[in-house]
Amino acid sequence: MDDKTTKGATTPAGAPATGDKAGQPKIRITGLRKSFGDNEVLSGIDLDVQPGEVVCVIGPSGSGKSTMLRCINRLEEPTSGDIVIDGESICAPGADVDRIRRHLGMVFQQFNLFPHYSVRENLTYAPVQLKLMGQAEADKVAMDLLARVGMADKADAMPRSLSGGQQQRVAIARALAMQPDIMLFDEPTSALDPEMVHEVLDVMRELADDGMTMVIVTHEMGFAHDVADRVIFIDGGVIVEQGDPEQVMHHPRNERTKSFLSKVL
Ligand SMILES: Nc1ncnc2c1ncn2[C@@H]1O[C@H](COP(=O)(O)OP(=O)(O)OP(=O)(O)O)[C@@H](O)[C@H]1O
Numbered sequence: 001m002d003d004k005t006t007k008g009a010t011t012p013a014g015a016p017a018t019g020d021k022a023g024q025p026k027i028r029i030t031g032l033r034k035s036f037g038d039n040e041v042l043s044g045i046d047l048d049v050q051p052g053e054v055v056c057v058i059g060p061s062g063s064g065k066s067t068m069l070r071c072i073n074r075l076e077e078p079t080s081g082d083i084v085i086d087g088e089s090i091c092a093p094g095a096d097v098d099r100i101r102r103h104l105g106m107v108f109q110q111f112n113l114f115p116h117y118s119v120r121e122n123l124t125y126a127p128v129q130l131k132l133m134g135q136a137e138a139d140k141v142a143m144d145l146l147a148r149v150g151m152a153d154k155a156d157a158m159p160r161s162l163s164g165g166q167q168q169r170v171a172i173a174r175a176l177a178m179q180p181d182i183m184l185f186d187e188p189t190s191a192l193d194p195e196m197v198h199e200v201l202d203v204m205r206e207l208a209d210d211g212m213t214m215v216i217v218t219h220e221m222g223f224a225h226d227v228a229d230r231v232i233f234i235d236g237g238v239i240v241e242q243g244d245p246e247q248v249m250h251h252p253r254n255e256r257t258k259s260f261l262s263k264v265l
Pocket of ligand 1: 041060062066068
């Protein structure tokens with residue numbers, strides 16, 4: 001992949017990074033807190049993600065990783081704090097959430113393809129419905145994206161005829177069809193049979209190489225080490241440690257990071 005030194009900045013835990021040369025990170029999270037009833041799941045997250053940066057988020061089950069990702073695109077409402085996408089708050093009163101959200105492509109653990117639409121229709125449905133493009137352009141974009149994820153020959157197939165790995169590759173292409181400039185991944189391989197994991201990770205590696213800004217919640221530690229510009233370790237709803245993947249994963253400074261990694265590496 002690209003020389004990591006040319007990409008996103010690495011910062012100490014909790015410290016906001018400096019923006020890109022235009023002075024603006026792709027994502028800026030400040031003071032993010034999220035509670036479900038009395039259960040405070042996020043307890044003050046500060047995080048900048050720079051253009052083209054690949055951030056992998058690791059941490060124990062229940063530490064708040066998915067909740068943070070879901071707050072970024074307002075699938076969850078933050079209890080307090082702010083999230084700014086390309087300079088625009090997605091949390092401010094009156095924010096045009098649907099429009100701002102179009103910067104963000106989201107890929108979940110479950111593929112959730114539309115079961116009654118073909119693979120190609122899964123990609124064209126939203127862009128056409130939202131009038132982002134006409135049918136002919138959407139078809140062309142869909143075919144280009146399906147080729148990119150190695151699924152062009154399945155354009156007319158129905159989702160149920162595909163393997164889990166193939167469905168997840170289509171789900172990635174579907175997110176890309178909205179032409180986002182940030183991709184969020186929430187454990188995209190955890191529902192897959194082991195032999196299918198690599199085909200999805202390979203697609204994600206290519207996206208990283210192409211300079212896509214990505215935040216990836218993952219339990220795939222080898223992948224995180226290889227693909228990330230920065231690894232973030234979250235525990236108990238806070239960023240405990242972050243930095244260069246080699247440093248965080250093989251030379252962690254924090255005892256909680258060490259303890260977690262000793263169980264998963
Ligand atoms: N909609 C919700 N309502 C109530 N509690 C929730 C909700 N969503 C998440 N939680 C709780 O928030 C906590 C953090 O969940 P979250 O899914 O963010 O953790 P995670 O770090 O992604 O875990 P995992 O690695 O197991 O996916 C958990 O205790 C979970 O039960």
